[in-house]
Amino acid sequence: MSTVAFFVLSLVKCLIVLFILLTAVAYIQLAERKIVGRMQSRVGPTRVGPFGLLQPAADAVKFILKEDVTPDGAHKFLYILAPILAVVLALLSITVIPIGGTVTVFGIQTALQLTDINVGLLLILGVTSLGVYGVVLAGWSSNSKYSLLGALRGGSQMISYELALGLALIGPIMLAGTLSLRGIVEAQAHLHWFIVPEIVAFFIYLTAAFAETNRIPFDLPEAEGELGAGYHTEYSAMKFAMFFLAEYVNMITVSCVATLVFLGGWMGPLFGPTWLHMVLPTVYFIVKVCFFLFLYIWVRGTLPRFRYDQLMAFGWKVLVPLALANVMVTSLVVALR
Amino acid sequence: MQLTLFLIFAVLAVAGAINLLIQRHPIYSALSLVAVMFALAVEYLILGAEFIAFIQVIVYAGAIMVLFVFVIMVLNAGEVAPAPKSRVAAWIGLPVLALFAILVIGQVYGAFGATQLGLGEYLVQTGPVGNSLFHDFLLPFEVTSVLFLVGVLGAVVLAARQDKAPKPAIAQAEAEEPKAMAAGQR
Structure with missing residues (x-):
């Protein structure tokens, strides 16, 4: 080409x-x-x-039509940079997510993915770890105590749960023997989904992912009862919309990763004529992702919010040790296999 | 193509480092350091070390620098007045800087004769990196991690010692306040 x-x-x-x-x-x-x-x-x-x-x-x-307010005493450059950073980072991680096998459209064969790099999962983890800057800079540059407190909560929460998130993914990575998302999915062919051997890692990932995306029950950075709206209290109009957009794109990314790593991505029973073979994998993928997105909404409608000290204790004293134990057991199994 | 990208990000890295020094506000300095780390990661990527590149982003930009920014935020550090110009720095620093520059340039020129791989012709997979870390260089790797552990323990000991010192009444009241607030929330 x-x-x-x-x-x-x-x-x-x-x-x-x-x-x-x-x-x-x-x-x-x-x-x-x-x-x-x-x-x-x-x-x-x-x-x-x-x-x-x-x-x-x-x-x-x-x-678009609302008034765009910049508070007095805000650090203007960072105040504008923070929402841009949030959106750019959120959109960046979607580039490595494959949504199906390869298809041929108008005679051009192409993979259903923007780019397939060998360390796709690492890129997602890296971008997730940078996502903290959007929250932290927004809170600090707004020059408001609610924003600052929200940012501090958000920052420490995201750093803490990132650890469990990464550790939970190590088990499936070891089983697949690759960091490429496409490779991980292909290792789960014939219904050998990693959710079965890695059920512990799956739930750790799910919990940590809710915390990473600042969603209920871990939405303390924007606990409206105490903090106004947390780190984006002072933001209005499109700048607020950008944080909003980033949050939902992050939800989609996290759901896609869960689908790819634990639920076999686009793998599923294929049947029918040839054109159906091309469409079905993507349909399976979308259905699985929608399941996780529904779970987000379901949990939001069901669970109350954690208390802050409980949140930190749960992250460091339960999730991280559990994830480490899971890594050890998995590596033992992989080594003896 | 790759050379152009390499040069662009090299310039970005140097510009970020200079910006780090001349910014008055610590948060802008910290953010320029993040930019430097990011530019370096891209350089690693262009050189074919993809694993190192993303680890660079995750560890330095995503973890260490976030903590820096955090501390600056919590301390609410304001703008710093520029340090008084030191004559010693000018007399010793500038010659050393010149010497260093000559050394670097000499090294670069010396490397030109050696066999070289073009940019983009070489790619280190993650597997071999892990193999050399946990197989060939296992002992140095583990010793380094013990070193980090010692550092962490030292920090814990220092923090614990400070805690034992008798607290003034105000500090104690402040320490109890969060508990009271937490109880109130319940």
Whole structure:
């Protein structure tokens, strides 16, 4: 393939992924309001469009038209940088996520993935670890005590749970023998999903992932009862929307990684004509990811918030030792196999 | 292509390092250091050491520098007045700097004769990195980790010693406050 063709193909793929991602974010947010509404015996948004389906568009218009306030005494450069950083980092990790096998579209064979690098999982962990900066800088540069407290909570929470998150992924990595996400999925062919041997790691990952994305029951950085809105208290209009976007994109990324590493990615029973063989893997992948996203919403409608000291104690005294023990047991099994 | 990228990020790394020195506010200095770490990671990537590149981002930019930024935030450190210009620094520092520059340039020129691989022709997989760490260089690796453990223990001992000292009444009240707040939340 020539260089120009490569760039054009990459650009087209990037735009498609971006479009799908942003649409998905808009509708996950609508689904969340609807589902949580049902759980609380309400109906959720219904007025804009049929069944409220145009609500995300209305929200977007509102975000754009609202006044953009910069508080007095804010560190302007960092205040503007923080939401940009949050969104860029959130979007960056989606580049290595494969959503299916290889397909042939209009005679061009392409993998359903923006880029397949050998250390894809490490890239995601690296980007996750940088995600703290968005939160911390936003809180500090706002020059507000609620923001600062939210940022401190968020920062220490994300650093603590990152450790358990990374350690939980080591078990499946050892079983697959590769850091490439595509390789990890291919190691789970024929229904040998890693959730079976790595059930402990799966639950550690799930818990840590909820904490990494600052979602209930670990949403202390934005505990509205105590902190206003936490680190993004002072943000309004599009800047707030960017934090919002970053949070939901992170949710999608985390769900994709859980699907790829533990639930066999796009693997599943194939049947029917040839065209179905091409479509089915991606359908399986999307269904599995949607399951995790629903879990997020379900948990939000069900569980109360942790207390801060409980959160820290749980992370360091339960999750990290458990994850370390899991790594030791798995390495023993891999060594003896 | 790779050479162009390499040069761009090399310039970024140096610019970040200079910015680190001339910024007045510690948080901007810390962030420039993050930029330097990031640029270095990209350089590693271009040189074909992908594992090291991402570990660089995870460990330095994602963990160590976050703690730096954290401490600066908690202490609420403000702008720092520039240090008074020292004559000793000028008399000793500048010649040493020049000498160092000459040494580096000499090394670079000396390396030109050796067999070289072009950028992008070499890629270290993660497996061999692990093999050399945990097999060939196991002893140095473990000794280094013991060194870190000693550091951690030292920090714990120092913190514990400070804790035993009799506290003034105000500090004690402050220490009890979070507990009271936590009890209130319950």
